[in-house]
Amino acid sequence: MSATEIHVEVAPGLRLFVPPARRAGATVLGTDGVSTLGHVIESLGVPLTEVGALVVDGREVPASHIPKAGETVRVRAVERPQRVPGAPLRFLLDVHLGTLARRLRLLGVDTAYESTDIGDAALAARSAAEKRVMLSRDRGLLRRRELWAGAFVYSTRPDDQLADVLDRFAPDLRPWTRCTACNGLLRSATKEEVADRLEGGTRRTYDVFAQCTECARAYWKGAHHEQLEAIVARALAGRSQGPAEV
Incomplete structure (x- = not known):
């Protein structure tokens, strides 16, 4: 199958992914006429996780679009703030x-x-x-x-x-609501509840503590x-x- 040439212009913030020789302005790419635009963009080096809109000759298209000869593609960066639908952000x-x-x-x-x-x-x-x-x-x-x-x-x-x-x-x-060691949630704790996890100097110096509900690690306002x-x-x-x- 003969190659199909398209013109691709990558947003400035995404050009670090592109080989240096292709970073200035638009670049001409040959495609096989059956690969998706998403595949073509990734073959150029740009992860699709970093791609926002794909605009072909002035209209937005999905990554599943099959490029046609002579098309001009503008690859835009993800808009910020980026929304991730379908689940709480984690x-x-x-x-x-x-x-x-x-x-x-x-x-x-x-x-x-x-x-x-x-x-x-x-x-x-x-x-x-x-x-x-x-x-x-x-x-x-x-x-x-x-x-x-x-x-x-x-x-x-x-x-x-x-x-x-x-x-x-x-x-x-x-x-101050999560354990930095394991990601568990923190709760307020008395000195007696965490005493077995404290060194002598800490027991004498501090009175306010929190404890992880998952790994039981103790927290207090220490030197750092x-x-x-x-x-x-x-x-x-x-x-x-x-x-x-x-």
Whole structure:
């Protein structure tokens, strides 16, 4: 079958996925006349999780559209805040995003995290089974068809990662309500209830505690509390003023 040439213009924010030689303006792609536009876009390097509208010659089309010769395709980025229909907003993070997972939990966002490398297939299956948005920097993982939903994490810096996720998905924030270790919900606890989990200095110094209802870990306003308060404050400020600057 002869190749069908189309012109593809990728939104500036998505060009980092495209080979350098194809990043400037529109690029000409040859297709086989039977592959979907979604497949063509992914073959260019752009995960469909990052694609918003696909506009062909001025009209929006689905990813299942079969490109025709001479068509001009504009690939737009996902609109923000991105709405994920069909289930409460929850996340699943891969083994490389542990700090981001803890910070999302600190803010009260339901965040599952795999601390070991269980493989892309298992992660995608969990995303589908639990209806969680998969957050990852692994493009191959985000291309798996069994994923329920996914998003690429653009930065390697936890501060920027958190700001980007909050800006993109605008999750409800309920700081200090989740265990940063296991994602369980926290409850108020007396010193007596958590005494067996405290060292002597902590028992003498602190009186206000919380405890995870799942793993029983105890929490109090310790030496790192000011750093955590700063993360929470910046996230809440970003919610009221625009994109978070963590």
